[in-house]
Amino acid sequence: MKILVCIKQVPDMESRFKLNSEGTWYDENDLAFRMNEYDEYAVEQAVQLKEQLGGEPEITILSIGPNRVVEAIKKALAMGGDRGVHIQDDKYYQKDPWQIAQAIAAYAGTQNYDLIFTGMQSQDRGSAQVGVTIAEELGFACATTLVGFAYDSGTITVKRELEGGSKGVAKLKLPALVTCQLGLNTPRYPTLPNIMKAKKKEILALPMADLLKETELTATEKMYPPAKRGGGIVIEGELASQLDRLVGILKDKTTVLRAA
Amino acid sequence: MKALLVGEYRHGKLLETTYELLSFAGQLGAESAMVLIGSEAQAPSFSGKLYLAPVAKYGEYNPDLHKKLVLEAVAKENPDYIVFVHSSYGWDLAPRVAAALKAGQVSEVVALAEGKFEVTCCNAKLRRSVAPRTAKTVVTIQAGAFNLQEEPQGTPQLEHLELAESTGKVEFLGYEAAVQKEVDLTRAEVIVSAGRGIGKKENVPVVAALAKALGGELGASRPVVDAGWVPHSHQVGTTGQTVNPKLYVACGISGAIQHLAGMKKADFIVAINKDKDAPIGEIADVLVVADVMQFLPAWTARCA
Numbered sequence: 334m335k336i337l338v339c340i341k342q343v344p345d346m347e348s349r350f351k352l353n354s355e356g357t358w359y360d361e362n363d364l365a366f367r368m369n370e371y372d373e374y375a376v377e378q379a380v381q382l383k384e385q386l387g388g389e390p391e392i393t394i395l396s397i398g399p400n401r402v403v404e405a406i407k408k409a410l411a412m413g414g415d416r417g418v419h420i421q422d423d424k425y426y427q428k429d430p431w432q433i434a435q436a437i438a439a440y441a442g443t444q445n446y447d448l449i450f451t452g453m454q455s456q457d458r459g460s461a462q463v464g465v466t467i468a469e470e471l472g473f474a475c476a477t478t479l480v481g482f483a484y485d486s487g488t489i490t491v492k493r494e495l496e497g498g499s500k501g502v503a504k505l506k507l508p509a510l511v512t513c514q515l516g517l518n519t520p521r522y523p524t525l526p527n528i529m530k531a532k533k534k535e536i537l538a539l540p541m542a543d544l545l546k547e548t549e550l551t552a553t554e555k556m557y558p559p560a561k562r563g564g565g566i567v568i569e570g571e572l573a574s575q576l577d578r579l580v581g582i583l584k585d586k587t588t589v590l591r592a593a
Numbered sequence: 594m595k596a597l598l599v600g601e602y603r604h605g606k607l608l609e610t611t612y613e614l615l616s617f618a619g620q621l622g623a624e625s626a627m628v629l630i631g632s633e634a635q636a637p638s639f640s641g642k643l644y645l646a647p648v649a650k651y652g653e654y655n656p657d658l659h660k661k662l663v664l665e666a667v668a669k670e671n672p673d674y675i676v677f678v679h680s681s682y683g684w685d686l687a688p689r690v691a692a693a694l695k696a697g698q699v700s701e702v703v704a705l706a707e708g709k710f711e712v713t714c715c716n717a718k719l720r721r722s723v724a725p726r727t728a729k730t731v732v733t734i735q736a737g738a739f740n741l742q743e744e745p746q747g748t749p750q751l752e753h754l755e756l757a758e759s760t761g762k763v764e765f766l767g768y769e770a771a772v773q774k775e776v777d778l779t780r781a782e783v784i785v786s787a788g789r790g791i792g793k794k795e796n797v798p799v800v801a802a803l804a805k806a807l808g809g810e811l812g813a814s815r816p817v818v819d820a821g822w823v824p825h826s827h828q829v830g831t832t833g834q835t836v837n838p839k840l841y842v843a844c845g846i847s848g849a850i851q852h853l854a855g856m857k858k859a860d861f862i863v864a865i866n867k868d869k870d871a872p873i874g875e876i877a878d879v880l881v882v883a884d885v886m887q888f889l890p891a892w893t894a895r896c897a
Contacts, residue, residue: 498771550697
């Protein structure tokens with residue numbers, strides 16, 4: 334079995350964001366990058382499946398972006414991936430989800446994968462499109478937002494997370510692509526010996542231009558911080574005076590007596 | 594300008610969010626038609642064309658067939674926009690329709706601005722204005738962003754859709770009910786919720802202590818539940834409980850959209866966060882910029 338896991342490297346969402354000079358994306362300087370959280374669940378599920386099948390499947394980890402994304406690929410290899418593919422693109426943020434999916438499908442289409450895992454969305458752009466579009470391009474069965482995954486002889490049974498806490502159960506046959514939701518499993522921390530082993534694993538570098546032949550279907554015209562909503566009181570300063578002020582406001586504005 | 598709205602049907606019922614699509618189309622200034630895999634008995638109230646395919650035959654989740662049915666309606670209606678709710682149904686189906694049409698897709702639109710679509714980005718800390726480059730555009734709208742202004746009315750003009758095939762690549766087996774809630778947060782007057790900003794599981798009792806001191810219940814954001822710090826029955830948000838207490842205290846919660854959707858109707862919202870720019874500040878009545886683990890014990894002590 335051949336498995337592909339598509340991962341993205343994104344900024345830490347706790348960061349303070351500044352805009353780039355074009356005003357169309359965030360400025361990457363001073364940001365700490367990490368693997369997109371949803372993708373950690375995708376990597377973990379692939380590794381668990383490999384373990385279930387006695388180590389037979391080969392897992393490829395693929396990521397698009399500038400050289401920094403190699404760090405995310407290495408982490409996924411240390412979690413249990415076998416080989417990496419880095420699609421090099423410094424201007425990744427100018428590609429729309431359609432183009433990202435086309436580039437991945439162009440590579441994946443030559444590799445005969447049986448199963449592809451992606452996160453259900455990225456934490457930065459959050460379009461939730463790339464995985465499904467890859468599946469459509471390749472003609473794979475596809476289900477999104479997985480919180481349950483079980484594999485048995487060519488068939489996977491998935492649980493999809495629905496609104497309000499219920500789940501939808503569905504069955505699909507390989508070849509298939511699934512997108513992973515938070516809570517699907519417990520992503521492992523790479524151990525030191527596995528981090529050392531991962532350094533020796535091959536990472537194939539491919540220029541984006543070799544794979545992408547499609548132009549964009551949507552474009553980000555500008556990026557900006559949301560308009561601040563008026564009315565909210567911000568209390569800063571020393572703790573005791575902050576507490577005095579908060580309790581005063583709650584006495585004044587709410588009927589929750591014990592809050593004061 | 595024409596919009597084809599893709600309605601949603603689940604557990605044998607038309608979902609209320611379907612009406613938000615009409616509200617969006619109204620703001621867009623588009624003439625609305627709708628396509629629904631549902632039943633005639635549960636048809637939405639609006640004036641316009643309704644392309645209806647029987648849910649009994651095509652199921653509530655069968656993405657390959659639903660895609661083909663939506664494409665049938667697209668072929669008949671020739672819309673400029675094909676609009677879905679950004680939900681477990683919509684984000685699953687929309688990219689399939691977009692790929693088949695090679696139409697640009699804009700996901701989770703929260704507002705319209707000068708013919709462009711506004712979407713959030715980076716945990717709602719940034720917004721993007723997105724312009725389609727194709728004649729047809731697929732849009733998913735954020736649930737709750739385009740609320741209906743008036744009571745829906747009217748009787749749609751029905752046209753039935755049928756497909757030659759009746760199986761898809763994904764076989765739907767059924768629903769698994771939500772785990773029974775041990776804690777009913779929907780009745781609580783005060784909720785004090787823990788977010789990832791509390792740092793570690795060992796700090797949960799500090800949050801619970803304030804909840805108790807205020808006579809309320811403990812709530813939690815999704816990451817805290819996923820990490821196993823707090824049971825799911827305490828989760829507030831899209832996939833947890835939707836609450837409207839008199840006072841909601843968000844402790845170390847950054848304010849992901851899914852969480853905000855579950856608590857923004859609280860009468861009064863206090864957020865305690867060390868990050869002044871956390872998106873929770875957008876909807877909080879009071880934002881206390883402080884370390885939660887220092888502030889909470891002091892507040893609890895004050896209540897005694």
